[in-house]
Amino acid sequence: MAMIEIRDVNKWFGRFHVLVDCTSAVDKGEVVVVCGPSGSGKSTLIKCVNGLEPFQKGEIHVNGISVGTAGTDLPKLRSHVGMVFQHFELFPHMTVIENLTIAQEKVLGRGRDAARDKGLSLLDRVGLTEFADKHPGQLSGGQQQRVAIARALAMDPICMLFDEPTSALDPEMIGEVLAVMQDLARDGMTMMVVTHEMGFARNVAHRVIFMDQGRILEDATKEEFFGTPRSERAQTFLSKILSH
Amino acid sequence: MGPFDYTVLVPSLPFLWTGLQFSVHLTLIAMSGGIVLGTLLALARLSGPKPLSTASAMYVDLMRSIPLVMVILWFFLVIPLIIGKPVGAEYSAIITFTAFEAAYYSEIMRAGIQSVSKGQAMAGYALGMTYGQNMRLVVLPQAFRNMLPVLLTQTIILFQDTSLVYAIGAKDLLKAADIAGKNYNRPVEMYLFSAVIYFVICFSLSALVKRLQKRYAVLR
Amino acid sequence: MGYNWHWGIYFDKIKGGEETYLSWLITGFGWTVAISLCSWIIALVLGGLIGTVRTTPRRWAVRLGDAWVELFRNIPLLVQFFLWFFVVPELLPEKLSLWVKQEMPAKEFITATVCLGLFTSARIAEQVRAGILSLPRGQRLAGLAMGFTLPQTYRYVLLPMACRIILPPLTSEFMNVFKNSSVAFAIGVLELTFQARQMQEDSEQGIETYLAVTVLYFICAFVANRMMVWIENRTRVPGYITAAK
Ligand SMILES: Nc1ncnc2c1ncn2[C@@H]1O[C@H](COP(=O)(O)OP(=O)(O)OP(=O)(O)O)[C@@H](O)[C@H]1O
Numbered sequence A: 001m002a003m004i005e006i007r008d009v010n011k012w013f014g015r016f017h018v019l020v021d022c023t024s025a026v027d028k029g030e031v032v033v034v035c036g037p038s039g040s041g042k043s044t045l046i047k048c049v050n051g052l053e054p055f056q057k058g059e060i061h062v063n064g065i066s067v068g069t070a071g072t073d074l075p076k077l078r079s080h081v082g083m084v085f086q087h088f089e090l091f092p093h094m095t096v097i098e099n100l101t102i103a104q105e106k107v108l109g110r111g112r113d114a115a116r117d118k119g120l121s122l123l124d125r126v127g128l129t130e131f132a133d134k135h136p137g138q139l140s141g142g143q144q145q146r147v148a149i150a151r152a153l154a155m156d157p158i159c160m161l162f163d164e165p166t167s168a169l170d171p172e173m174i175g176e177v178l179a180v181m182q183d184l185a186r187d188g189m190t191m192m193v194v195t196h197e198m199g200f201a202r203n204v205a206h207r208v209i210f211m212d213q214g215r216i217l218e219d220a221t222k223e224e225f226f227g228t229p230r231s232e233r234a235q236t237f238l239s240k241i242l243s244h
Numbered sequence B: 001m002g003p004f005d006y007t008v009l010v011p012s013l014p015f016l017w018t019g020l021q022f023s024v025h026l027t028l029i030a031m032s033g034g035i036v037l038g039t040l041l042a043l044a045r046l047s048g049p050k051p052l053s054t055a056s057a058m059y060v061d062l063m064r065s066i067p068l069v070m071v072i073l074w075f076f077l078v079i080p081l082i083i084g085k086p087v088g089a090e091y092s093a094i095i096t097f098t099a100f101e102a103a104y105y106s107e108i109m110r111a112g113i114q115s116v117s118k119g120q121a122m123a124g125y126a127l128g129m130t131y132g133q134n135m136r137l138v139v140l141p142q143a144f145r146n147m148l149p150v151l152l153t154q155t156i157i158l159f160q161d162t163s164l165v166y167a168i169g170a171k172d173l174l175k176a177a178d179i180a181g182k183n184y185n186r187p188v189e190m191y192l193f194s195a196v197i198y199f200v201i202c203f204s205l206s207a208l209v210k211r212l213q214k215r216y217a218v219l220r
Numbered sequence C: 001m002g003y004n005w006h007w008g009i010y011f012d013k014i015k016g017g018e019e020t021y022l023s024w025l026i027t028g029f030g031w032t033v034a035i036s037l038c039s040w041i042i043a044l045v046l047g048g049l050i051g052t053v054r055t056t057p058r059r060w061a062v063r064l065g066d067a068w069v070e071l072f073r074n075i076p077l078l079v080q081f082f083l084w085f086f087v088v089p090e091l092l093p094e095k096l097s098l099w100v101k102q103e104m105p106a107k108e109f110i111t112a113t114v115c116l117g118l119f120t121s122a123r124i125a126e127q128v129r130a131g132i133l134s135l136p137r138g139q140r141l142a143g144l145a146m147g148f149t150l151p152q153t154y155r156y157v158l159l160p161m162a163c164r165i166i167l168p169p170l171t172s173e174f175m176n177v178f179k180n181s182s183v184a185f186a187i188g189v190l191e192l193t194f195q196a197r198q199m200q201e202d203s204e205q206g207i208e209t210y211l212a213v214t215v216l217y218f219i220c221a222f223v224a225n226r227m228m229v230w231i232e233n234r235t236r237v238p239g240y241i242t243a244a245k
């Protein structure tokens, strides 16, 4: 059974049709990269997966639980779907370690010490132990994003969603964040990643989804996608992005 | 007192109208005077010689930290002492509100002047303008334009504040309603009615300011 | 016009009484502080609640909050005092109305506190709303994405930051409460402004009277300001740049 299953999803913002008949799936342990031009609906699609955006038609199941159905315990579902944002979205008034423990305590009901131990071990994993008692505003962008990934991991997620995790970063910081994500992938985490980092896609992804104007135009294995994309749009997009 | 009786409103309308006229006059005079005086205060503070700048800052801060009612009482007491003869509550109110609102308008104009980029003033000087020309022709028009919604909002507050002339017995809308209420022995209806008038005027004006602000947001 | 200065006036006895004018001023100061602090608490609680509600996805609650703010913002405070004092008791059921008019203890004080509290709550609601809306949209999403419920997201993520952001405008609002409490003289609360007018008439030493009262208002404003700045410094977030004061 697929970890994330997206079937015929349609979404409108008012009269604007953002997502058109989107269908795809992410298997357990699979890494799927979503790419496409700006405004094509990538962020919207990924936010639909954990119910941050409602959608009007179609179905999304995460680990067998339907997201769009009324009555689904969304907070509970989200608590084990990790999400990483373009602008990190750490909570600025809490220290780094508090960022990592607050939801463990308040959502999962873990004890203080257990939460703190878990948080510290994850900070160690992303190489930021010495920043535990700093505030996010005192960290660089790359460090903040690594903390954000650790914060998501602290909830023991069954899968992770990334929305352009490196596009707000200075070039010299992109590498450190991608390295953390690469490690995660190698450990078998199920990941859905919106990114324009084609190097990451080539090295780590199993499949690539290409979106344009709200439609999924390509949904292929990495080899197929980088070999000969079937749609013209994807070819133009790729040539533009790779020539950078 | 018995159930509400709104028939008393009709005969008192002319009287209330006179009161409302005074409220509006007071607002308009204090607005024009206050903006002119306030702009001068802001200029003195921003680019005047040190003593003038300090004096301006002190005046503004003083006015802004005393309750308006106290300022009204102060002026009503002190003006006759200075000019040597009693003045009517209405004249006293006009002087008070102009002087008081100048402090608030001055803060708005100061922010407005500072919102105009340094480059604009530079460009003016580069064209050979004097300080006065530069302010009058380049900086102040832009400052005024940028701050128009805020100036108008302050004026709505000013209009509401004029009701405080009650403290010295000047006959504005509220005082008129007060008197009419006593004459007809219907204070409840009269207070309610004056509240409705104030609300309708202020609500419509602030709706207008909101629309203006939206237009500005697009223009920027 | 001549003016007879008499700086000892504060210690003189009032006409036909045993108290000194100073005791009038002290009473006035006490009532001013009492009304201001009590209505400030009402305003914080209600304003915080209404301001927060106005940022939720609940349409009807947002409308209600908007109406609340518009209502209290577009009627002069003095008129509101009259409404609460003269009009509202008439709208109550007969028995309650009679009780309020004839028996309610500290009628002026309670009326003034409720009036000023609700008036200020509308202004605080506006600031709280602006504070929450000024946070990046992603903060709300990040809270929800971690499994927080909407109330938890407000409690742990949005409100703590919003409160810090609105501290400077709240400071001036706190100072405003003291200034606005002066309007309560009109319904006969024995606060500073009431005492100022009474002492002025009784002693005919207007300047000395108003000067003392003005100084007392200054003290209120100053202490209020220091308190808020102290809170601001205590809650400052390291590395987070707030707008310069
Ligand atoms: N809340 C909203 N209301 C109305 N339209 C929206 C909203 N959010 C997004 N849109 C529109 O939906 C479209 C898709 O937005 P989305 O953010 O999903 O694009 P994207 O593929 O992530 O683009 P980018 O690469 O720029 O992040 C865009 O045209 C955007 O303007």
Ligand SMILES: [Mg+2]
Pocket (backbone or CB within 6 Å): A042, A043, A044, A163, A164
């Ligand atoms: Mg996006």
